[in-house]
Amino acid sequence: MRGVAFKSAVDDHVLDELRAIIGDDARVRPDQSSRAFRSRVPAPFPVHRWADHFPDVVILPKTAVEVSEVVKLANRHRIPIVPRAGGTGLSDGAVPLRGGIMIDCKLMNQIHEIDLVDRTVTVGPGINMLKLNEELRKYGVIYPDDPASYPCSLVGGRIGTGGWSLLGARYGHTRDLVISMEVVLPTGEIVEISEGGGRKLRKSSTGLTLKQLFTGHQGTLGITTQATLELVPRPETEFAAFFAFDDYMKAYETVGVLTRCGLATLAGVVLFDEWKIAYLRRDDEAYIPQPESVKAVVAVAMYGRRLEVEPASREIMRLGRSRGGRYLGDEISAGDWASRHDRYATPLHGRDLDGQAVIMSWHCEDAALNYSVLPQVREEWHAIVARYRERYGIFDDWGMFAYTSGPHKPWADYLVEIDVGIWEQKLDDETWAAWVSCKREIAEVSLRYGGSITACHGATREGDAELVPQELGSAWPVVKAIKRALDPNNVMNPGKQSLDEAYE
Amino acid sequence: MGDQELEFAQRWRDNAYGCFSSGHKFCREVCPVMQVTRNENHTPTAFHASIVAMEKGLVNVEDVADDFVHCTQCGACELRCPNTLMTGDFYRHRTRTVDVVKAMRALMVETGNEREAWKLWNERLALDHNEPVLGDTRVSQAHVADWAIGLDIPVGGETILFVDCEAAFFRTSYTRAFAQLLQKAGFAFGLMREQWCCGGPAAEMGYQDLALKHATHNVEDWRAVGAKRIIAPDPHDYIAFTEDYPKYFGEDYEFEIVLGVELVNDLVKDGRIALTHPVERTVTYHDPCRLNKRKGVHEAPRELIRAIPGLTFKDVDRVTQWSYCSGGGGGLPIEKPEITREISRRRVAKAAELEVDTLISACPWSERPLSEAGHEANLGVMDLFELVAVSAGIEP
Numbered sequence: 008m009r010g011v012a013f014k015s016a017v018d019d020h021v022l023d024e025l026r027a028i029i030g031d032d033a034r035v036r037p038d039q040s041s042r043a044f045r046s047r048v049p050a051p052f053p054v055h056r057w058a059d060h061f062p063d064v065v066i067l068p069k070t071a072v073e074v075s076e077v078v079k080l081a082n083r084h085r086i087p088i089v090p091r092a093g094g095t096g097l098s099d100g101a102v103p104l105r106g107g108i109m110i111d112c113k114l115m116n117q118i119h120e121i122d123l124v125d126r127t128v129t130v131g132p133g134i135n136m137l138k139l140n141e142e143l144r145k146y147g148v149i150y151p152d153d154p155a156s157y158p159c160s161l162v163g164g165r166i167g168t169g170g171w172s173l174l175g176a177r178y179g180h181t182r183d184l185v186i187s188m189e190v191v192l193p194t195g196e197i198v199e200i201s202e203g204g205g206r207k208l209r210k211s212s213t214g215l216t217l218k219q220l221f222t223g224h225q226g227t228l229g230i231t232t233q234a235t236l237e238l239v240p241r242p243e244t245e246f247a248a249f250f251a252f253d254d255y256m257k258a259y260e261t262v263g264v265l266t267r268c269g270l271a272t273l274a275g276v277v278l279f280d281e282w283k284i285a286y287l288r289r290d291d292e293a294y295i296p297q298p299e300s301v302k303a304v305v306a307v308a309m310y311g312r313r314l315e316v317e318p319a320s321r322e323i324m325r326l327g328r329s330r331g332g333r334y335l336g337d338e339i340s341a342g343d344w345a346s347r348h349d350r351y352a353t354p355l356h357g358r359d360l361d362g363q364a365v366i367m368s369w370h371c372e373d374a375a376l377n378y379s380v381l382p383q384v385r386e387e388w389h390a391i392v393a394r395y396r397e398r399y400g401i402f403d404d405w406g407m408f409a410y411t412s413g414p415h416k417p418w419a420d421y422l423v424e425i426d427v428g429i430w431e432q433k434l435d436d437e438t439w440a441a442w443v444s445c446k447r448e449i450a451e452v453s454l455r456y457g458g459s460i461t462a463c464h465g466a467t468r469e470g471d472a473e474l475v476p477q478e479l480g481s482a483w484p485v486v487k488a489i490k491r492a493l494d495p496n497n498v499m500n501p502g503k504q505s506l507d508e509a510y511e
Numbered sequence: 512m513g514d515q516e517l518e519f520a521q522r523w524r525d526n527a528y529g530c531f532s533s534g535h536k537f538c539r540e541v542c543p544v545m546q547v548t549r550n551e552n553h554t555p556t557a558f559h560a561s562i563v564a565m566e567k568g569l570v571n572v573e574d575v576a577d578d579f580v581h582c583t584q585c586g587a588c589e590l591r592c593p594n595t596l597m598t599g600d601f602y603r604h605r606t607r608t609v610d611v612v613k614a615m616r617a618l619m620v621e622t623g624n625e626r627e628a629w630k631l632w633n634e635r636l637a638l639d640h641n642e643p644v645l646g647d648t649r650v651s652q653a654h655v656a657d658w659a660i661g662l663d664i665p666v667g668g669e670t671i672l673f674v675d676c677e678a679a680f681f682r683t684s685y686t687r688a689f690a691q692l693l694q695k696a697g698f699a700f701g702l703m704r705e706q707w708c709c710g711g712p713a714a715e716m717g718y719q720d721l722a723l724k725h726a727t728h729n730v731e732d733w734r735a736v737g738a739k740r741i742i743a744p745d746p747h748d749y750i751a752f753t754e755d756y757p758k759y760f761g762e763d764y765e766f767e768i769v770l771g772v773e774l775v776n777d778l779v780k781d782g783r784i785a786l787t788h789p790v791e792r793t794v795t796y797h798d799p800c801r802l803n804k805r806k807g808v809h810e811a812p813r814e815l816i817r818a819i820p821g822l823t824f825k826d827v828d829r830v831t832q833w834s835y836c837s838g839g840g841g842g843l844p845i846e847k848p849e850i851t852r853e854i855s856r857r858r859v860a861k862a863a864e865l866e867v868d869t870l871i872s873a874c875p876w877s878e879r880p881l882s883e884a885g886h887e888a889n890l891g892v893m894d895l896f897e898l899v900a901v902s903a904g905i906e907p
């Protein structure tokens with residue numbers, strides 16, 4: 008460990024202290040199974056080195072005060088703290104790198120307040136968006152954070168990753184939708200983080216704006232214990248249209264046309280490439296097979312009031328067809344859009360080099376890129392994966408998509424993702440290292456094209472975490488200074504995002 | 512790590528990897544147990560990961576035994592899993608969480624990692640051949656048909672009515688209502704000579720030998736009276752007879768199994784049971800897990816409810832109901848009654864939001880916890896057959 012010394016493990020004395028803080032032994036869990044299951048997330052993982060990632064003890068707090076007391080204790084003893092919400096993050100943010108105390112916030116899932124006048128909802132970090140919306144729906148409002156992990160990720164983890172929403176073009180992403188929050192700092196203080204001082208204000212100019220700092224830090228700067236979120240009117244209607252193309256570039260141009268159209272109800276435009284279509288076609292009856300001539304698909308979705316969406320949808324149909332797009336029909340459009348959360352991580356879609364189905368895990372390497380560079384990046388990324396696939400035989404290319412990313416300004420920024428299948432059961436030290444270097448090569452391409460190595464999942468894992476200093480460049484010393492100031496003993500999720508460098 | 516554990520892990524590993532490799536926990540928020548405990552150890556993901564961890568020597572049965580108690584075997588997670596949803600049709604693949612839980616519990620029994628309350632329960636089952644559903648009051652073969660006193664039901668025949676332990680000794684009104692509905696329709700049926708527990712719950716708790724022994728006894732009893740058709744009003748028995756028994760007896764299992772609610776619905780549709788008495792209630796329906804989630808039976812009970820005159824029916828779609836459960840199944844109330852209570856409390860609270868006066872269920876095992884929760888929330892809980900019987904003018 009660089010810079011700061013850690014206790015090797017949580018000893019009996021620390022356990023006693025933890026039990027005294029929590030006062031309920033069932034919520035202090037040093038047992039093997041509690042530790043084992045909280046040492047992994049859905050991202051491919053060196054299964055053969057699973058035990059390296061066990062936390063020493065898992066705490067299931069119910070209040071901010073409990074969190075604060077546990078963090079103070081950890082800070083005193085220099086024990087790593089790893090916050091965990093849903094454990095669905097794809098960049099290992101919630102996976103301990105050095106053991107320590109895991110703070111699992113799933114029991115903090117209360118709705119504290121629904122304010123229909125100033126349009127906010129205040130919740131604990133352990134609540135899931137789908138569950139929250141089940142409650143909100145009856146008031147005619149929703150919380151519109153809609154990642155593909157909508158049924159499983161939790162608000163705390165969304166804030167921790169600075170997540171990206173499928174409807175972000177219309178409603179914004181997690182960081183735009185969190186109005187304020189309560190955070191336990193690495194030294195244990197409980198602070199209110201907001202725009203200026205008002206808990207329900209969306210914009211202020213008083214002092215420094217801290218809210219962004221506490222979004223997307225992957226649990227390295229503190230633990231959110233409560234969040235006040237944006238409520239939007241429950242959309243009266245939605246419209247989705249899928250268009251097929253026989254040529255990627257025509258599809259790409261269509262995406263440009265659609266995103267620049269200026270319709271405020273536009274919630275997202277997606278561009279699936281040929282590899283992705285092939286993946287979606289595999290043994291999957293939800294996607295009605297298209298003729299071989301289909302090389303790309305563009306999907307577009309709109310949300311809002313009927314009186315806006317209905318006339319706008321006619322314009323969308325015209326634009327979607329303007330570069331030779333073929334409308335795939337109401338059934339595919341509505342059906343595929345409705346199943347948008349379920350299309351990921353289907354391990355049975357994995358193929359080995361002979362085309363045989365093998366159970367593979369899903370890795371998605373995501374980047375934030377400008378529209379101008381999408382075609383070139385696509386070619387380079389596929390070439391990288393092809394090289395590793397050929398050489399090691401345990402990877403598969405599950406295709407790419409580019410998705411609108413700029414909230415309320417969908418024209419220029421894209422979340423671009425290449426999905427790679429990995430035959431996790433076959434991983435050993437050599438192939439794991441190969442995988443990490445494949446990932447790094449992909450991330451390097453993003454930087455070379457003036458992009459960012461991640462738009463939503465976070466650069467937290469081996470492979471891209473090392474590139475964070477490079478991406479942040481001249482701003483990196485500022486980031487390190489902030490980390491050091493807030494977390495003098497490097498107890499908050501140490502080892503992530505190359506932030507150990509702050510202590511060198 | 513014992514040989515048994517390794518062998519077990521190897522047997523289940525491929526299935527487990529189907530989940531381990533995705534591991535995204537879409538199943539989590541529909542799991543009734545997880546909704547209450549919020550403990551990641553109690554998720555289907557953890558159950559599958561346990562197998563992988565066991566194969567890697569990272570956990571043993573003892574480590575995970577308590578985790579595996581936390582399941583009602585409702586099947587919601589299997590349905591919600593994208594592996595079932597998206598590739599299920601092509602591969603005939605269904606994520607097998609319920610089977611994994613059952614198998615692990617069997618391993619717990621084999622390796623001496625039993626749970627105390629389950630052990631006691633099954634010891635008493637072994638002794639009395641019916642489950643100890645009356646608590647300290649013993650149940651016995653002498654009283655297994657007491658519910659039928661005065662109904663003149665013969666013993667034996669081609670069609671046998673199988674009565675669940677809970678329904679034979681505890682919720683007897685349900686059983687009487689069902690039998691009288693069949694009688695009203697002129698539908699001929701008989702009772703067993705000696706009816707033992709179906710063995711399903713024992714199998715669910717991991718007591719496989721005991722389950723098999725009871726199944727064998729019942730099948731022999733059916734054969735002895737020349738039965739061809741078995742009616743199962745209780746969804747749990749229906750699962751045992753259509754899933755467990757065929758596994759035990761293979762090709763030699765010759766019986767037609769008829770689900771009670773489908774039978775009664777058919778009899779009503781055919782005009783053999785006339786529903787003439789209006790029932791002035793505002794109701795909603797609780798889809799029992801074994802019907803909706805496990806067997807895809809959701810139409811028949813709804814048709815029946817709609818056939819009852821006078822009722823105002825506020826339905827919730829069957830998919831929304833994937834995340835509901837009474838908490839009464841899979842042995843959970845025996846080991847973790849407080850979790851069952853909370854699951855039922857939440858189910859009843861959901862029903863209350865619809866501003867109904869009655870929650871209708873169609874499973875005797877759900878009715879004890881739901882009724883208790885309903886009592887506290889001032890909401891009536893009734894069995895579908897009892898309601899149908901009222902509408903058919905049957906005096907209990």
Ligand SMILES: Cc1cc2nc3c(=O)[nH]c(=O)nc-3n(C[C@H](O)[C@H](O)[C@H](O)COP(=O)(O)OP(=O)(O)OC[C@H]3O[C@@H](n4cnc5c(N)ncnc54)[C@H](O)[C@@H]3O)c2cc1C
Pocket residue numbers: 048049089090091092093094095096097098099100101112132153154155156159160161162163164165166167168169170171172173224225226227229230231232351352463464500535
């Ligand atoms: C099928 C699938 C689809 C996905 N699709 C998307 C998508 O469309 N968009 C997207 O953005 N992401 C997506 N993801 C990944 C995404 O990062 C996570 O789903 C989500 O943001 C993490 O939420 P979680 O509750 O699971 O957090 P976890 O994985 O538990 O944690 C994520 C990070 O936040 C930190 N953290 C957790 N709780 C707190 C807290 N209370 N305070 C501070 N930090 C905390 C953790 O330490 C960790 O670094 C997807 C994942 C899956 C499995």
Ligand code: SF4
Pocket residue numbers: 529530531533534535536537538539555556559588591592593594606608
């Ligand atoms: S059971 Fe299915 S939904 Fe649940 S974690 Fe496993 S793969 Fe995902």
Ligand code: SF4
Pocket residue numbers: 541542543544545553554555581582583584585586587588589608609
């Ligand atoms: S069967 Fe039901 S109770 Fe068991 S894990 Fe699945 S959802 Fe939870």
